[in-house]
Amino acid sequence: MSPADAITPILDLPDAAVAIRLRGIANRFGPVVIHEHLDLDILRGETIGIVGGSGTGKSVLMRSIIGLRPPSEGEVRVLGHDVWSSDPAERKALDSRWGVMFQDGALFSNLTVRENVLIPLREHTNLPPGLSLEIADLKIQMAGLPLSSAGKLPAELSGGMRKRAALARAIALDPDILFLDEPTAGLDPITAGRFDALVNELKETLGLTIFLITHDLDTLRDACDRVAALADGKVAAIGPLDHLREHATGWLADYFGGPRGRAALG
Numbered sequence: 001m002s003p004a005d006a007i008t009p010i011l012d013l014p015d016a017a018v019a020i021r022l023r024g025i026a027n028r029f030g031p032v033v034i035h036e037h038l039d040l041d042i043l044r045g046e047t048i049g050i051v052g053g054s055g056t057g058k059s060v061l062m063r064s065i066i067g068l069r070p071p072s073e074g075e076v077r078v079l080g081h082d083v084w085s086s087d088p089a090e091r092k093a094l095d096s097r098w099g100v101m102f103q104d105g106a107l108f109s110n111l112t113v114r115e116n117v118l119i120p121l122r123e124h125t126n127l128p129p130g131l132s133l134e135i136a137d138l139k140i141q142m143a144g145l146p147l148s149s150a151g152k153l154p155a156e157l158s159g160g161m162r163k164r165a166a167l168a169r170a171i172a173l174d175p176d177i178l179f180l181d182e183p184t185a186g187l188d189p190i191t192a193g194r195f196d197a198l199v200n201e202l203k204e205t206l207g208l209t210i211f212l213i214t215h216d217l218d219t220l221r222d223a224c225d226r227v228a229a230l231a232d233g234k235v236a237a238i239g240p241l242d243h244l245r246e247h248a249t250g251w252l253a254d255y256f257g258g259p260r261g262r263a264a265l266g
Protein backbone atom coordinates (compact mmCIF):
# COMPACT_ATOMS: atom_id res chain seq x y z
CA MET A 1 0.00 0.00 0.00
CA SER A 2 1.37 3.43 -0.86
CA PRO A 3 1.19 6.18 1.75
CA ALA A 4 -1.17 8.09 -0.58
CA ASP A 5 -3.85 5.43 -0.05
CA ALA A 6 -3.34 5.05 3.68
CA ILE A 7 -5.94 7.42 5.08
CA THR A 8 -7.13 5.50 8.13
CA PRO A 9 -5.24 4.87 11.42
CA ILE A 10 -5.72 1.07 11.11
CA LEU A 11 -4.48 -0.52 7.91
CA ASP A 12 -5.36 -3.98 6.69
CA LEU A 13 -1.75 -5.06 6.21
CA PRO A 14 0.48 -7.88 7.48
CA ASP A 15 3.02 -7.16 10.23
CA ALA A 16 5.85 -7.20 7.69
CA ALA A 17 4.51 -4.07 5.97
CA VAL A 18 4.10 -2.16 9.22
CA ALA A 19 6.97 -0.64 11.21
CA ILE A 20 4.92 0.50 14.20
CA ARG A 21 1.51 -0.83 15.18
CA LEU A 22 -0.39 0.76 18.08
CA ARG A 23 -3.66 -0.67 19.34
CA GLY A 24 -5.94 0.65 22.03
CA ILE A 25 -3.33 2.91 23.58
CA ALA A 26 -4.33 4.85 26.67
CA ASN A 27 -2.04 7.19 28.57
CA ARG A 28 -3.20 8.77 31.79
CA PHE A 29 -1.50 10.81 34.47
CA GLY A 30 -3.73 10.44 37.52
CA PRO A 31 -7.12 11.77 36.48
CA VAL A 32 -5.71 13.45 33.37
CA VAL A 33 -6.37 11.50 30.18
CA ILE A 34 -3.89 12.12 27.38
CA HIS A 35 -4.66 9.18 25.05
CA GLU A 36 -7.66 6.86 24.96
CA HIS A 37 -8.36 4.09 22.39
CA LEU A 38 -5.55 5.34 20.17
CA ASP A 39 -4.78 3.15 17.13
CA LEU A 40 -2.10 3.79 14.53
CA ASP A 41 -0.24 1.85 11.82
CA ILE A 42 2.98 3.33 10.44
CA LEU A 43 4.18 1.86 7.16
CA ARG A 44 7.70 0.58 6.74
CA GLY A 45 9.76 3.10 4.83
CA GLU A 46 7.48 6.09 5.31
CA THR A 47 8.09 9.37 7.07
CA ILE A 48 5.07 10.14 9.20
CA GLY A 49 4.65 13.60 10.67
CA ILE A 50 2.89 13.72 14.04
CA VAL A 51 1.06 16.98 14.69
CA GLY A 52 -1.37 18.21 17.31
CA GLY A 53 -1.92 21.09 19.68
CA SER A 54 0.39 21.58 22.62
CA GLY A 55 -0.26 18.92 25.24
CA THR A 56 -2.03 16.45 22.93
CA GLY A 57 0.62 13.92 23.89
CA LYS A 58 2.95 13.67 20.91
CA SER A 59 6.04 13.21 23.07
CA VAL A 60 4.23 10.94 25.54
CA LEU A 61 3.23 8.73 22.62
CA MET A 62 6.81 8.56 21.39
CA ARG A 63 7.98 7.60 24.88
CA SER A 64 5.41 4.78 24.96
CA ILE A 65 6.70 3.49 21.63
CA ILE A 66 10.41 3.59 22.45
CA GLY A 67 10.03 1.85 25.78
CA LEU A 68 10.54 4.81 28.11
CA ARG A 69 7.08 4.92 29.65
CA PRO A 70 4.56 2.08 29.57
CA PRO A 71 1.15 3.07 28.26
CA SER A 72 -1.67 2.77 30.80
CA GLU A 73 -3.33 0.36 28.34
CA GLY A 74 -2.83 -1.03 24.89
CA GLU A 75 -0.28 -2.74 22.70
CA VAL A 76 2.83 -1.30 21.07
CA ARG A 77 4.40 -3.43 18.34
CA VAL A 78 7.60 -2.28 16.68
CA LEU A 79 9.00 -4.29 13.75
CA GLY A 80 6.72 -7.16 14.76
CA HIS A 81 7.80 -7.23 18.44
CA ASP A 82 5.67 -6.30 21.42
CA VAL A 83 7.73 -3.58 23.11
CA TRP A 84 6.21 -3.93 26.56
CA SER A 85 6.09 -7.69 26.91
CA SER A 86 9.41 -8.61 25.32
CA ASP A 87 12.13 -10.12 27.50
CA PRO A 88 15.24 -8.01 28.29
CA ALA A 89 17.35 -9.56 25.48
CA GLU A 90 14.61 -8.99 22.88
CA ARG A 91 14.13 -5.43 24.16
CA LYS A 92 17.83 -4.68 23.93
CA ALA A 93 17.91 -6.03 20.37
CA LEU A 94 14.89 -3.89 19.52
CA ASP A 95 16.50 -0.85 21.16
CA SER A 96 19.38 -1.13 18.71
CA ARG A 97 16.99 -0.99 15.76
CA TRP A 98 15.76 2.53 16.44
CA GLY A 99 17.53 5.83 16.90
CA VAL A 100 16.06 8.75 18.80
CA MET A 101 16.68 12.46 18.58
CA PHE A 102 15.02 14.15 21.55
CA GLN A 103 13.66 17.67 21.43
CA ASP A 104 16.58 19.18 23.32
CA GLY A 105 19.15 16.89 21.68
CA ALA A 106 19.88 15.17 25.02
CA LEU A 107 23.61 15.11 24.29
CA PHE A 108 25.93 14.48 27.22
CA SER A 109 27.37 17.94 27.79
CA ASN A 110 30.64 16.69 29.28
CA LEU A 111 31.37 14.42 26.30
CA THR A 112 32.59 15.43 22.86
CA VAL A 113 30.46 14.91 19.78
CA ARG A 114 32.47 11.81 18.88
CA GLU A 115 32.14 10.39 22.41
CA ASN A 116 28.38 10.98 22.29
CA VAL A 117 28.10 9.10 18.98
CA LEU A 118 30.23 6.26 20.37
CA ILE A 119 27.82 5.58 23.26
CA PRO A 120 25.30 3.43 21.34
CA LEU A 121 28.13 1.70 19.46
CA ARG A 122 29.76 0.70 22.76
CA GLU A 123 26.47 -0.34 24.32
CA HIS A 124 25.17 -2.46 21.47
CA THR A 125 28.18 -3.80 19.56
CA ASN A 126 31.46 -5.56 20.26
CA LEU A 127 33.30 -3.80 17.48
CA PRO A 128 37.01 -3.15 17.97
CA PRO A 129 37.57 0.42 19.26
CA GLY A 130 39.28 1.56 16.06
CA LEU A 131 36.34 0.48 13.90
CA SER A 132 33.83 2.11 16.29
CA LEU A 133 35.78 5.35 15.96
CA GLU A 134 35.70 5.12 12.18
CA ILE A 135 31.95 4.51 12.22
CA ALA A 136 31.37 7.40 14.63
CA ASP A 137 33.32 9.75 12.37
CA LEU A 138 31.41 8.51 9.32
CA LYS A 139 28.06 9.16 11.04
CA ILE A 140 29.22 12.62 12.10
CA GLN A 141 29.94 13.41 8.47
CA MET A 142 26.69 11.81 7.26
CA ALA A 143 24.88 14.18 9.63
CA GLY A 144 26.54 17.04 7.77
CA LEU A 145 29.10 18.05 10.38
CA PRO A 146 32.74 18.71 9.58
CA LEU A 147 35.11 16.21 11.15
CA SER A 148 36.69 19.12 13.00
CA SER A 149 33.57 19.23 15.19
CA ALA A 150 34.05 15.63 16.40
CA GLY A 151 36.34 16.66 19.25
CA LYS A 152 34.16 19.55 20.40
CA LEU A 153 31.79 19.67 23.35
CA PRO A 154 28.10 20.33 22.60
CA ALA A 155 28.38 23.78 24.21
CA GLU A 156 30.99 24.74 21.60
CA LEU A 157 28.53 24.13 18.74
CA SER A 158 25.68 26.21 17.31
CA GLY A 159 22.09 25.05 17.89
CA GLY A 160 21.87 23.65 14.35
CA MET A 161 25.16 21.78 14.75
CA ARG A 162 24.03 20.32 18.08
CA LYS A 163 20.94 18.94 16.33
CA ARG A 164 23.17 17.37 13.69
CA ALA A 165 25.32 15.84 16.43
CA ALA A 166 22.19 14.37 18.05
CA LEU A 167 21.18 13.04 14.64
CA ALA A 168 24.63 11.47 14.17
CA ARG A 169 24.17 9.63 17.47
CA ALA A 170 20.64 8.56 16.47
CA ILE A 171 21.92 6.92 13.26
CA ALA A 172 25.04 5.42 14.86
CA LEU A 173 23.70 1.85 14.66
CA ASP A 174 22.12 2.10 11.17
CA PRO A 175 18.64 1.91 12.68
CA ASP A 176 15.48 0.78 10.91
CA ILE A 177 13.44 3.53 12.55
CA LEU A 178 14.37 7.09 13.40
CA PHE A 179 12.35 9.06 15.98
CA LEU A 180 12.69 12.82 15.73
CA ASP A 181 11.00 15.08 18.30
CA GLU A 182 10.66 18.58 16.85
CA PRO A 183 13.97 18.44 14.97
CA THR A 184 13.70 21.92 13.46
CA ALA A 185 12.39 23.76 16.54
CA GLY A 186 14.54 26.78 17.26
CA LEU A 187 16.32 26.74 13.90
CA ASP A 188 16.16 29.63 11.43
CA PRO A 189 14.16 28.76 8.27
CA ILE A 190 17.23 28.19 6.09
CA THR A 191 18.94 25.91 8.60
CA ALA A 192 15.60 24.13 9.17
CA GLY A 193 15.21 23.57 5.41
CA ARG A 194 18.70 22.10 5.23
CA PHE A 195 17.88 19.82 8.12
CA ASP A 196 14.73 18.56 6.33
CA ALA A 197 16.81 17.88 3.21
CA LEU A 198 19.34 15.97 5.31
CA VAL A 199 16.58 13.86 6.88
CA ASN A 200 15.26 13.01 3.39
CA GLU A 201 18.74 12.09 2.22
CA LEU A 202 19.35 9.83 5.23
CA LYS A 203 15.98 8.18 4.75
CA GLU A 204 16.98 7.24 1.20
CA THR A 205 20.52 6.16 2.09
CA LEU A 206 19.60 4.12 5.16
CA GLY A 207 16.10 2.98 4.11
CA LEU A 208 14.59 4.46 7.27
CA THR A 209 11.07 4.66 8.62
CA ILE A 210 10.78 8.05 10.32
CA PHE A 211 8.45 9.11 13.16
CA LEU A 212 8.68 12.87 13.16
CA ILE A 213 6.96 15.10 15.70
CA THR A 214 6.74 18.66 14.44
CA HIS A 215 4.85 21.93 14.42
CA ASP A 216 6.78 23.00 11.32
CA LEU A 217 4.51 23.18 8.26
CA ASP A 218 7.51 23.37 5.92
CA THR A 219 8.76 20.08 7.34
CA LEU A 220 5.34 18.46 6.82
CA ARG A 221 5.40 19.61 3.21
CA ASP A 222 9.01 18.77 2.42
CA ALA A 223 9.80 15.68 4.50
CA CYS A 224 6.62 13.75 5.33
CA ASP A 225 4.80 11.10 3.27
CA ARG A 226 1.84 11.20 5.65
CA VAL A 227 0.67 13.27 8.57
CA ALA A 228 -1.17 12.01 11.66
CA ALA A 229 -3.03 14.61 13.71
CA LEU A 230 -3.67 13.92 17.39
CA ALA A 231 -6.82 15.31 18.99
CA ASP A 232 -9.21 14.13 21.71
CA GLY A 233 -6.75 11.43 22.76
CA LYS A 234 -6.61 9.71 19.37
CA VAL A 235 -5.38 9.95 15.81
CA ALA A 236 -8.16 12.27 14.65
CA ALA A 237 -7.01 12.47 11.02
CA ILE A 238 -4.32 10.80 8.93
CA GLY A 239 -3.11 10.77 5.35
CA PRO A 240 -0.92 12.67 2.93
CA LEU A 241 -0.73 16.40 3.69
CA ASP A 242 -3.05 17.38 0.81
CA HIS A 243 -5.67 14.90 1.98
CA LEU A 244 -5.52 16.28 5.50
CA ARG A 245 -5.79 19.87 4.30
CA GLU A 246 -8.86 19.05 2.22
CA HIS A 247 -10.64 17.39 5.13
CA ALA A 248 -9.36 19.51 8.01
CA THR A 249 -11.74 20.54 10.78
CA GLY A 250 -11.27 22.09 14.23
CA TRP A 251 -7.72 22.63 15.38
CA LEU A 252 -6.32 21.23 12.14
CA ALA A 253 -8.29 23.68 10.00
CA ASP A 254 -6.97 26.57 12.12
CA TYR A 255 -3.45 25.16 11.87
CA PHE A 256 -3.48 24.86 8.08
CA GLY A 257 -5.64 27.91 7.45
CA GLY A 258 -3.89 30.37 9.77
CA PRO A 259 -1.33 32.88 8.48
CA ARG A 260 1.61 30.53 9.05
CA GLY A 261 -0.20 27.68 7.31
CA ARG A 262 -1.03 29.84 4.31
CA ALA A 263 2.54 31.17 4.15
CA ALA A 264 4.04 27.67 4.17
CA LEU A 265 1.50 25.79 2.09
CA GLY A 266 0.04 28.48 -0.15
Ligand SMILES: Nc1ncnc2c1ncn2[C@@H]1O[C@H](COP(=O)(O)OP(=O)(O)OP(=O)(O)O)[C@@H](O)[C@H]1O
Nearest residue numbers: 029034052053054055056057058059060061213215
Ligand atom coordinates in the same frame (compact mmCIF):
# COMPACT_ATOMS: atom_id res chain seq x y z
N1 LIG B 1 5.55 12.57 33.65
C1 LIG B 1 4.41 13.27 33.53
N2 LIG B 1 3.61 13.48 34.59
C2 LIG B 1 2.45 14.17 34.47
N3 LIG B 1 2.01 14.71 33.31
C3 LIG B 1 2.77 14.54 32.23
C4 LIG B 1 4.02 13.82 32.28
N4 LIG B 1 4.55 13.81 31.03
C5 LIG B 1 3.70 14.50 30.25
N5 LIG B 1 2.63 14.94 30.96
C6 LIG B 1 1.51 15.70 30.44
O1 LIG B 1 1.02 15.05 29.28
C7 LIG B 1 0.55 16.01 28.34
C8 LIG B 1 1.16 15.73 27.01
O2 LIG B 1 2.56 16.05 27.03
P1 LIG B 1 3.46 15.96 25.74
O3 LIG B 1 4.81 16.49 26.12
O4 LIG B 1 3.40 14.61 25.16
O5 LIG B 1 2.72 16.97 24.76
P2 LIG B 1 3.10 17.39 23.30
O6 LIG B 1 1.92 17.08 22.44
O7 LIG B 1 4.39 16.76 22.91
O8 LIG B 1 3.22 18.96 23.49
P3 LIG B 1 4.19 20.08 22.84
O9 LIG B 1 3.71 20.25 21.44
O10 LIG B 1 3.91 21.26 23.68
O11 LIG B 1 5.61 19.57 22.95
C9 LIG B 1 0.90 17.38 28.91
O12 LIG B 1 -0.25 17.94 29.48
C10 LIG B 1 1.93 17.07 29.97
O13 LIG B 1 1.86 18.00 31.01
